[in-house]
Amino acid sequence: MLGRLNHVAIVVPDLAVAARVYADTLGARVSVPVDLPDHGVTTVFVELGNTKIELLHPLGAASPIAKFLADHPSGGMHHVCYEVEDIVMARDRLRASGARVLGDGEPRIGAHGKPVLFLHPKDFCGTLVELEQA
Numbered sequence: 001m002l003g004r005l006n007h008v009a010i011v012v013p014d015l016a017v018a019a020r021v022y023a024d025t026l027g028a029r030v031s032v033p034v035d036l037p038d039h040g041v042t043t044v045f046v047e048l049g050n051t052k053i054e055l056l057h058p059l060g061a062a063s064p065i066a067k068f069l070a071d072h073p074s075g076g077m078h079h080v081c082y083e084v085e086d087i088v089m090a091r092d093r094l095r096a097s098g099a100r101v102l103g104d105g106e107p108r109i110g111a112h113g114k115p116v117l118f119l120h121p122k123d124f125c126g127t128l129v130e131l132e133q134a
């Protein structure tokens, strides 16, 4: 069911500083900041050969990552995103096994224009998991 690692998302307190760390210190290719108002985040994409790192910063008062940043003021790893071929089939299989799907359980369009779902960290080794239909 599980396909490739699509991205790892890291919440950061300062996007410009984080982008410089990846571009200058680590020598990676980074995008300009992209506002995603529907998701309440501003993102810098770090393009690696085999996956992406998404540097996330809250956008707007209702940002879903505002509390995470308040709890982790230095930033930290927020979620991992795995690709699946059929997100509804994956959701139904996970639910049947007792895993909790966050929200109303209906896939919504994620940061890359594809359907995504989030799974409860307590069911997945303490890590928030995003599934994206590839």
Ligand code: CO
Residues within 6 Å of the ligand: 007, 009, 054, 079, 081, 130
């Ligand atoms: Co993500």
